[in-house]
Amino acid sequence: MRVQPNLVLPIAAMMVQRMSPLVRQIDFALEWMLVEAGKALYRQDSKPQNVYIVLNGRVRSVLLAQDKKRRELIGENGRGEMVGLIEVLMEMPRQSTTIAVRDTELAVIPSGLLNYIKWRHPRVVSHLIHVLSQKIYGTMQNTLTNGVGLAMPLADDEFQDQATVINKNLSTVAIVAASDDVPLDAFTCELVHSLIAIGPTLHLTQQLIIDRFGVSAFESINDYRLSAWLGQQEELHRIVVYQCDKQLTPWTKRSLRQADCILIVGIGWKEAVKGSVEKEIERIAVRAQKELILLHRMGSLKPKGTAEWLKERNWCTFHHHVRCPQRVFQNINLGCLNDYTDLLEPDPDPTTDFARMARFLTG
Known part of the structure; x- marks a missing residue:
């Protein structure tokens, strides 16, 4: 179209002629x-x-x-x-x-x-x-x-429901770290690996967007272009996973705006802290459902201290305990996500907690 704009009107006229009168009236x-x-x-x-x-x-x-x-x-x-x-x-x-x-x-x-x-x-x-x-x-x-x-x-600002019906037809999920020591790269790669077994899944990060649109991707002049592309990805994929930064960057704000569901990831055996991104979620009253994910080692016993995590987050709809393979905690800071993806099995194990989370998110 850009090379030969004179073709636009003939093509449009041809499409209209092929439409039935009813379709034209509806349009x-x-x-x-x-x-x-x-x-x-x-x-x-x-x-x-x-x-x-x-x-x-x-x-x-x-x-x-x-x-x-x-x-x-x-x-x-x-x-x-x-x-x-x-x-x-x-x-x-x-x-x-x-x-x-x-x-x-x-x-x-x-x-x-x-x-x-x-x-x-x-x-x-x-x-x-x-x-x-x-x-x-x-x-x-x-x-x-x-x-x-x-x-x-009625006085509550946020409506929280305990029925899985609200997980029906989720298109986008944003993943937020509760603290800087959360292995967010590894967690997201594990979850995406299990989601791919269910349907087409896209894992988005700030670096991927910059590589595609340039360093000015998050400036207001490119807002429509980025929004249109993100909307197209929702049409092409069963679910789109937005991995937020650990600080409140423009990419993180964009991810929160796009999310149907926000997963807040913390390390289960550590102090129930709140990160800067979580505080922003509270401040701007994001209406997407929010769920708490607590990570545990594979051989850990019955989780403890969950009440402390939930006490600080009474706006969470659900909370989940996820046992992680040791590789999750060994690769806290990855130079490239592909490095971690290479460690994953070709076919995800359907009995893992990550597979359970994937089934939960996709209804």
Whole structure:
């Protein structure tokens, strides 16, 4: 396109000609929307006007109880999922408030377009009913097995739920060190190695981004270019792992902004300290779910001191104890991640704690 820009219009005209009239009408009616992290997509009891499809990002639906003092998590929706369909089809007020967990791009389907499609193509309604049935059935299954929905005081800033439903369809995970002595390179390589066995996985670091975009990658002038590339990687991979720096660098801030889930990694037998990045997470009230990972040696006995770690982090949704092979603690500072990757077995052991973590993160 850059070499021969005169081809753009003929190609566009050819594509439009190949589209059916219905597709052209839908394309004309659809809108694009960007919701910043923490902002509401819609609020409970409001009039439904649109259905939304998550293109990139994550949203969380919360129900406000009748006493106005407690909230209940309805669920979270990630890339490719539809939001707000039930209320539009049933012509009823919004049953929950839906908030962007992180910066989220959505396709907006006006209710008028949906009604037009139902009138012209009734078969579409059958498919929508099938989609709704699957969603309702999935919610029922989660309620029976996990007890989805945990009430909480309205005064709390962060909603934390103990149901695994919020781990459904995670696209991005940021990994943060609780202290400078955490072997973050090794931990991330081990986790990514287990994730690759489940699906396409991308491991991103500050150095990789600089190698690709140059030292000015994190300047505001390149923000759109970097955001577009990161969004493309989410489409190409089952999960993208952002390895944060141990200091609050521009790359770390970017990683936290992109994360559906934040893993805070500490060494289980050491003091329950808080790093500078953790303090920033608290300060800016990041809404992504946060989980504590405590590392242990392979032959360690029953973990101790977990309460002290959790006492300082009451905003953690889950905590995990992970037994690590000795090589994790022998390679605290690596010159190159490939050096550590060469130490890994071709096929990861599915019985390890890292494999368990990978299954947990991918639902």
